[in-house]
Every structure is written in C-alpha cells, then in structure tokens.
Amino acid sequence: MLRYTLMRLGIFAGCLVVVWGLVYSGIVPRGLGDSNGIWIVLLALVVSAPISFVVLRGERDRASVEVVGRVDRMKANLEANRAQEDLDEDAVRKQGQTS
Template sequence: MLRYTLMRLGIFVGCLVVVWGLVYSGLAPRGLGDSNGLWIVLLALLLSAPISFVVLREERDRASERIVQRVDRAKANLDANRNQEDAADDTARVEGRPS
C-alpha cells in the first residue's frame, strides 16, 4: 500500500512540475488574482488522477488483494475467538457454573 501511495505521489509531483512550467511559461492560464498556487495544484490534481488510474492499475489491484487478505484473516480470527467463547460458555452451562 505504501508503494502505491508513493507512486501516486510521484505522478502528482511530476504533474505539478509540468503544470508549474506551463503556467509560468504562459502556455496555461495563470488563474485569477492571488489564486495562482491553488490553480497550479488543482490542475496538477486534475491531470494526475486519470494518469494514476491508468498507469497504476496493476499496483492498485495488488494492494487491493493484500487488503482483502488482511480483512479475511481478521474475520477468521474473530470467528475463531467467537467460537472459543461459545464453547467455553456451553461447557460452563453443562457443568452448571454461571456464565
């Protein structure tokens, strides 16, 4: 997951540098008034999102599989704990002890 995040951040930084160069060279609009920095960041986000979606598809799928495995493992652990508690409770009831 960290690898995907770093790759996505790298694409954003690359887009930020490109947009900054385009804005300051006059090839892209400068924004309104004092909004120049925000304009550059928004344009970089707008460009980096579809690039990340296409370029990082395989890495995103791998990260998703790892997350699903972790969730399945956590569910299995919860079920095992629940079954142990149920078995202990059933044993206590059979032996006549309060639960």
C-alpha cells in the first residue's frame, strides 16, 4: 500500500513540475490574480489522476488484494472475539444457575 501511495505521489510530483514549466513558459494560461499556485496544483491533480489510473493499475490491484486480506483477518478476529465472549457469558450463566 505504501508503495502505491509513493508511486502516486511521484506521478503527481512529475506532473506538478511539468505543469509549472508549461504555465511559466506561457504555453498554459496562468490563473486569475493570485491564484496561480492553486491553479498549478489543481491542473497537476487533473493531469496526474488519469495517468495514475492507467499506469498504476497492476500496483493498485496488488494493494487492493492486501487491503482485502487485512479486512478479512480483522473480521475473523472480531468474530473469534465475539464467539469467546459468548462462551464466557454462557459459562457465567451456568455457574449462576448451579449456585
């Protein structure tokens, strides 16, 4: 998961540098007034999103499998804890009935 995140940030950083160069060279229009920095970041986000979607497809699938595995383990642990609590409650009830 960390690898996917770092790769995604790398693509964004690359797009940010390219967009910054295009804006300051005059190829892409500048933002309005003082919004130039925000314009560059937003444009880099818009450009990097589809690139990340296509380029990182395999890595995203691997991260997804990892997340699903973690969620399944957490669900199994939660169910085991619930079952243990039910057994403990049943034991307490039986002791209360025999006393």
